[in-house]
Amino acid sequence: MLVAVLVPFLCCLSLATAGKLLVIPMEGSHWLSMKEVLAELSKRGHEIVVIAPDSKMLIDSSGIYELKMYPVPFKKEEMEELMRSLSANCFSEEPFLMRFFNTWDNFRKTSAMFQTSCSSLLYNKEIMKYIKESKFDAIFTDPLTPCGQIIALHFSIPTVFFLRGIPCAIDIHAAQSPDPPSYIPRMFSLNTDHMTFPQRVKNFLISISETFTCSMVFSPFESLASDFLQKPITITQLLSHGSIWLKRLDFVFDYPMPVMPNMIFIGGINCGQKKPLSQEFEAIVNASGEHGIVVFSLGSMVSEIPMKKATEIADALASVPQTVLWRYTGEVPPNLPKNVKLVKWLPQNDLLAHPKTRAFITHGGSHGVYEGICNAVPMVLMPLFGDQMDNAKRVESRGAGLTLNILEMTSKDISTALKAVINDKKYKENIKRLSDLHLDRPIHPLDLAVHWVEFVMRHKGAPHLRPAAHDLNWIQYHSLDVIAFLLAVVLLSLFISFKCCLFCCRRCCCKKGRTRKPTKSKSH
Amino acid sequence: MLVAVLVPFLCCLSLATAGKLLVIPMEGSHWLSMKEVLAELSKRGHEIVVIAPDSKMLIDSSGIYELKMYPVPFKKEEMEELMRSLSANCFSEEPFLMRFFNTWDNFRKTSAMFQTSCSSLLYNKEIMKYIKESKFDAIFTDPLTPCGQIIALHFSIPTVFFLRGIPCAIDIHAAQSPDPPSYIPRMFSLNTDHMTFPQRVKNFLISISETFTCSMVFSPFESLASDFLQKPITITQLLSHGSIWLKRLDFVFDYPMPVMPNMIFIGGINCGQKKPLSQEFEAIVNASGEHGIVVFSLGSMVSEIPMKKATEIADALASVPQTVLWRYTGEVPPNLPKNVKLVKWLPQNDLLAHPKTRAFITHGGSHGVYEGICNAVPMVLMPLFGDQMDNAKRVESRGAGLTLNILEMTSKDISTALKAVINDKKYKENIKRLSDLHLDRPIHPLDLAVHWVEFVMRHKGAPHLRPAAHDLNWIQYHSLDVIAFLLAVVLLSLFISFKCCLFCCRRCCCKKGRTRKPTKSKSH
Incomplete structure (x- = not known):
């Protein structure tokens, strides 16, 4: 069919x-x-x-x-x-x-x-x-x-x-x-x-x-x-x-x-559809050996970061055995370790799709996060502005990554987070589960x-x-006019019923009064 | 792609x-x-x-x-x-x-x-x-x-x-x-x-x-x-x-x-996919000439209807030049006109799909209505029970059919409604528009x-x-606990502010009082 x-x-x-x-x-x-x-x-x-x-x-x-x-x-x-x-x-x-x-x-x-x-x-x-x-x-x-x-x-x-x-x-x-x-x-x-x-x-x-x-x-x-x-x-x-x-x-x-x-x-x-990597990137990935690679990009909007922060990051990246492909156009930090390759541009989706990719360091832009999910790569998120903080929270709440505060993070924080998403199997398992669900669509x-x-x-x-x-206007949408009308009807009914009861009671009292009145007049 | x-x-x-x-x-x-x-x-x-x-x-x-x-x-x-x-x-x-x-x-x-x-x-x-x-x-x-x-x-x-x-x-x-x-x-x-x-x-x-x-x-x-x-x-x-x-x-x-x-x-x-009609039905449809056919079924749950109603319906069907294929297992009405063919079962979807079909008389069951929409056949609806009244109302509100009250309808009502959906182009145009929208799906x-x-x-x-x-429970879902809390905070703040003001005022009064008090003590 x-x-x-x-x-x-x-x-x-x-x-x-x-x-x-x-x-x-x-x-x-x-x-x-x-x-x-x-x-x-x-x-x-x-x-x-x-x-x-x-x-x-x-x-x-x-x-x-x-x-x-x-x-x-x-x-x-x-x-x-x-x-x-x-x-x-x-x-x-x-x-x-x-x-x-x-x-x-x-x-x-x-x-x-x-x-x-x-x-x-x-x-x-x-x-x-x-x-x-x-x-x-x-x-x-x-x-x-x-x-x-x-x-x-x-x-x-x-x-x-x-x-x-x-x-x-x-x-x-x-x-x-x-x-x-x-x-x-x-x-x-x-x-x-x-x-x-x-x-x-x-x-x-x-x-x-x-x-x-x-x-x-x-x-x-x-x-x-x-x-x-x-x-x-x-x-x-x-x-x-x-x-x-x-x-x-x-x-x-x-x-x-x-x-x-x-x-x-x-x-x-x-x-989209994965394209084969260019010779340059293919060579880097292949040279990474059993440890594989980490893809690192803070998006097209961030071209450079302060040298102090860059140095801290470089320091942290030295602590993992993976080759790190870092999209970065700013000034090269002096402590750049050997396992880090700086590039002005990288084919992010194609690299994430490579079986040797172990982790993705990202600013948490929705495009990048979806590429991470599609390719089942656990993430370290460094949100900068806009919806990125919320995106990072979502990935973290799904157990598929860890979030760092870009201002407060130390070299040790970055290193710990990166090692965790690479070595702790639960991150890979969670992102794989998300990826399977995401890609299973008609x-x-x-x-x-x-x-x-x-x-x-x-x-x-x-x-x-x-x-x-x-x-509908706001009042109509929330049925407030209907509720007001029904309340008015109920109150009016109660009021009329009350008045009727009162009237009946008065009639009764009146009758009693009338039977007593002549007695009173007689006493006068 | x-x-x-x-x-x-x-x-x-x-x-x-x-x-x-x-x-x-x-x-x-x-x-x-x-x-x-x-x-x-x-x-x-x-x-x-x-x-x-x-x-x-x-x-x-x-x-x-x-x-x-x-x-x-x-x-x-x-x-x-x-x-x-x-x-x-x-x-x-x-x-x-x-x-x-x-x-x-x-x-x-x-x-x-x-x-x-x-x-x-x-x-x-x-x-x-x-x-x-x-x-x-x-x-x-x-x-x-x-x-x-x-x-x-x-x-x-x-x-x-x-x-x-x-x-x-x-x-x-x-x-x-x-x-x-x-x-x-x-x-x-x-x-x-x-x-x-x-x-x-x-x-x-x-x-x-x-x-x-x-x-x-x-x-x-x-x-x-x-x-x-x-x-x-x-x-x-x-x-x-x-x-x-x-x-x-x-x-x-x-x-x-x-x-x-x-x-x-x-x-x-x-x-589903349209199947070719059997020889028996193909022959009936072909013999209908330029006027085409009307498909009439009140669903599999209704096997017979009272003779009085059946006679009225038969009377109305005689007034149209179309051949009517009526799925009916009850007693044959004595006035059954020549243009009406009674059948114990009919391939409803395949008949509705035939280009010679001009109208569909239905009880308004959702299956039948969808077949009417799929095949763009305007409808006369005779709802009986359940959601059929609502279904009929929906078709009518879309201008794709007319509804009759099964209890009150006369032979003339049926005839008028049937002629209208066959001859008034707006019904066909409306159902065609609905059909086009319905079938245009990914x-x-x-x-x-x-x-x-x-x-x-x-x-x-x-x-x-x-x-x-x-x-969440009902109160939490509607944020009633949050609203109550915020109201309490606002009221408490107002209360504290009010008390503070009162305290300050009293202090002021008190000072004035104190300045007057010694005077009073002196006077004693």
Whole structure:
């Protein structure tokens, strides 16, 4: 049966009607896995147009799509400087308050840059005219910056969102998915799904505070959207119009929670087909002998780390017999041991897939963690910012790795953690179990993503998956008007019953009174 | 990519390790689609054992599984008589109260029969010994009668549930899925997902009443489970141990609502591959000419209908130029027109798939409705009992059919409705749209079902999909303890602040008092 069904499905690959897809991506690592979906869509004959600012970092020209650029009033160097500053702040040993304000300042600048970029796009008459005339079937966008959805709403084009999550659970609220704070850990809470009472209090307080913090963070986007669409709109209302939410998560890694039928889970989409290693890397891996290798990368955003920290790390790496492949572009630490090979870039997924790989030292970005899970490599996590702390907590709570505090860790801590994940069998067993569960799926996440993008293109959206909750206000959704009405009915009934009883009693008393009254009058 | 990924998947069909599956099915139409999954699992080399009572209706012996029977203290004829009585009651013209009590009595008897059957199984030492010794990898069961789950819990075997739904939303509560009554219509409410205020009041009241009605209905099963497992257990607690919920629903037909990651939607699983019609049916269809045919069946449970109703129906069918294929085993109405062919059985799905089929007259059982949707045939619905009224409402609310009240419908009503769904293009367009959406899926529901049964067999359950909500009580789940604690903290803070202010004020007053006091003492 399976073969009988799959054969026509495979056949329909070439039969599918080609459509026109507009892509409004997000800069950074988010773009990398989105590009893989575009490559697949391009193979299936769709016409793809990517719109990006002319100052960009990872978004590049390609034969698989047409890249249209619009001018923005900032330079690529400014973005890179911001990223550098963000990563430098992670290693800063300044007092907490100072680091907090630096992070906040960086965040404000990054956010302002995205808003400027969005504004430049929305008010670019040429691009807007092009979009209007191009009659796109769908918009494929990362809703972390809601620019794509503003355009979609303006031109009535259905959207497919591609994301891991949005701070303050805006994605969850916009999709009308319930998320009780009693067992769904909030972003940045470092809680797991099993919380103690104090942890539940913390989680509850974070969930309340999110309403205020996020309205502050997203208010410039809300103003932009309201001005452009000429009607007041919140960020949640804006994103509630998304047809399909392609979410880069899997419940092997994330905790199970209520979801909506228009959420499609494609966690691990970036664990593509393994390619053979280049001669250079193959030689290093083969030379590692029985001890094998350790892959070490703090992600593409962190290019260098302070020399003191680098020296400590180098010191720790000397304590293991494995060959360590360290992706590092900063200044070489003077104590770099022989077993450590510094490289400017490494084929992370292909190296993790190698049977000689014993451990993965990572910053805990979701892409890296999924590659670790796919390839069943236990991890040492050094989270830096964003959702990385939560990701590290998830891996650790599954017994598949150990987390280190990048600021406080000593050479000994790193060495102990690394030796533990390599030598203690339980880490390998746990990550192997997660990996087996993750890879045992009826369809590859990439094909699932492609299917749903095409679905929205074919059917001009997915209105049958839109819950009616979108048409209710907060009071109606929680049935508070119904409860108030029923309470009123009950109280009114009680009141009437009470009044009736009172009336009956009075009648009785009255009768008695009347029988006594003449006696009284007689006495007068 | 898709091909590259699917090829190893296809290969793994033959490589998959064969397992041992115990099936504890539900009698009636539920069994028919379950059997299709078993056929597929059997092809994949699994050893399947079906356990059923020796008095059974549709469950039969087969080469694809081993059928083990246990004796029950009732006969097949008694079951059939109950079914007959249930269907006869649908056409009864007795006063409402009388019909209600008859239905209740039938329901009570059916329920008692299922309980007796379950009890006979649980206390059958031979079968229990066999299950214990057989080391099954999983139990595949219909949780409408929770007998399979009682056995699963007793022997610690993971379960896969196969169902459409359980009255009182027990399935939803057992899976910890939220279901706000503001937009999720309750079973038997006849509401859609868009409700007026009175409808929301009705829905809310039904959702409250469900707690009481269902505890009454399921209490014998709860006693049985508690006695057998030797610990008190509710039906919701019992079913909360299910690893995977294979739900026979699709959001083309059902309304979108929150779901849990361990719920897999396989609506339309019964719309299998179309087989060519037999010569007899092919001849009838071909002879229908340009007008085509109408397929008419009130399901396998309704064998005959009162002559008065049958005469009215026959009268109405004479008014359309289509040939009507009517599955009917009762007494032939005297006015049967020439265009109506009575048959004892018909290949429903294959006939609906024929391009000459113009309409489908159905009782609105979910299997039939899905076949109507799969094949894009507009429907006239004559719901009789159970969820059929709700199903009919769903089809009607989608503009894909018209509903008739079986008791009140006249010959003219039937004729008008039938002509409307045949001649008014909007019905065909709407059902075609639903059909297109329903069939546009990345994997066939049957393969999805097979994958998840095998998943549970391979991994001994799916604990990573079990939400932590199961480990919270009602107060904790709704964070009521956290809210109470925070309120207490706020009130205590206010109280302390107030007391401090009061203390300060008193100190001030006291000082003033002291400055006055000496004056007073002097005056003495």
